[in-house]
Amino acid sequence: MNPKSPQSLEPISVEAIVGRSPRQIAWMRFKRNKVGVGAAMMSIAILMLSLCAPIVAKVIGVDPDTLNLDVLDVSGIPTVGISWDHPLGLIPGTGRDFLAQLLYGSRISFLIAILTTMTALTIGLFVGIIGGYFRGRIDNYLGRVTDFLLAFPAFFMIVALNQPMVARIEESGIAEGNSARIIFLVFFLSFFGWPGFSRLVRSQVLSLREREFVTAAAAMGATRWRVITKELIPNLWAPVIVVVSLSLPGYLAAEAVYSFLGLGVQPPASTWGILLSNATRYVTVMPSFFLIAAGSLVLVVLAFNLVGDALRDALDPKAER
Secondary structure, eight states: OOOOOGGGSOOOOOOOOOOOOHHHHHHHHHHHOHHHHHHHHHHHHHHHHHHTHHHHHHHHTOOSSOOOGGGBOTTSOBSSOSOSSSTTOBOTTTOOBHHHHHHHHHHHHHHHHHHHHHHHHHHHHHHHHHHHHHOHHHHHHHHHHHHHHHTSOHHHHHHHHHHHHHHHHHHHTSOOTHHHHHHHHHHHHHHHHHHHHHHHHHHHHHHHTTSHHHHHHHHTTOOHHHIIIIIIGGGGHHHHHHHHHHHHHHHHHHHHHHHHTTSSOOTTSOOHHHHHHHHHHTTTTOHHHHHHHHHHHHHHHHHHHHHHHHHHHHHOTTSOO
16 A cells, blocks of 8 residues: 555644633633632622612612502501512511612621721731831831730620710711711721731742742832832732632621621611611511511622632632633
């Protein structure tokens, strides 16, 4: 059998090897996580519904302030259930639309959670960078302050200082009523929340400052400020994104707990904690009210936690590719 001539051989196609940046690799891993993608879509949808609550309520035709007292019996229980006019029914005692209260209540809950997360992470980021980069005596002082704050029982401190601090904020003229309570919650939750994150950032900076690119930048005469802003901070976004996605639902649940205990926002304003507190009074006669209020909070916290887990897996350099 005669061998084939070189002209008859088919050319072998060689696919070009395309390099991927760490961001592209992380995005590719995240897209493979179907649970994480679904949770991210749900989280974005919930945030958009919360942001556009007045528009959504107007489109659906519900009002959070309307009192439907004519459909309540002598014990305050609505005589009408879920309907087209009230997709989740009415709230016992007041007759307000439950769906409208959930939408408007989520705005305050997310406001407190987002402000607290951003404040705590900003303080923890810079304290961790300063301690990890400069080390020595500065790191020692910052470490002792962090240890001191971590030793405090944050929950009992917030419970004990709630009334006097809110009164002091109102007396100073900064804010009044629920605005003063929001400022108090954001301040104290951030005050006790940043030390844990600063520990994480410090450990990352201690590792990064010994890397070749940081050493090369310092050898070329870069200032400390340039090394921190151009070399360290861009390489800290991965843990920051993960902590943000995990801290937000934690502070959301914390706000619900403090409002449930009467230490946060007070009626007539609405938050998920207030709705859950009201639902416990009617759990035996109207269990659907409690189940929807508690289920909404659980669903949101779970969705954000799943997004955080997916981001952590996608940004982990040691994960399988």
